[in-house]
Amino acid sequence: KAGVTQTPRYLIKTRGQQVTLSCSPISGHRSVSWYQQTPGQGLQFLFEYFSETQRNKGNFPGRFSGRQFSNSRSEMNVSTLELGDSALYLCASSPVGHDEKLFFGSGTQLSVL
């Protein structure tokens, strides 16, 4: 079974631009979560989608948005990039079940210049 796939692996943008990150979950997983990881703040929850609906959202500004498609693939968008948005963005998928452990992708390393 293929794992969680995130594209692109690396991204360099400049302030003010917008960016879209993509995540393909493990086949059969309907829940997709996004996390931002930085050295200073650690791993912070962005949002979680299930069956194309956002079920939970973390404490991030409205510049951060996402969506999920009918095939469970998810995209995350960040508009009007700021220097502080430089981070590793991790996507995780999960089966709906008892433990609901997360299966992570390799992440997208975003650098904002």
Add this chain to the structure above:
Amino acid sequence: AQKITQTQPGMFVQEKEAVTLDCTYDTSDPSYGLFWYKQPSSGEMIFLIYQGSYDQQNATEGRYSLNFQKARKSANLVISASQLGDSAMYFCAMREGMGTGGFKTIFGAGTRLFVKA
């Protein structure tokens, strides 16, 4: 508000010895899950072990065991017979909520483990 605390920023252990990584949590939800993940230098997060709040016995997965003390809100990870490949960042995490309301998993700050040959 839910919270995860890992008080050890870094730990050293001799190869083949056991090591305990500390984790305490805070939640008012009676139903929750506790997880440990490993993040090697490659960046990918790897699931290690899970403990449900209603599980009576401590979870074990190979060389990993979770020392769950519910009254103390503690979920320490024990790695037995450390190997050089265990050198990585380790995150304790907690998931609240079940069912249609969705869930979110929050993570502690992590503990960096160094295994010495």
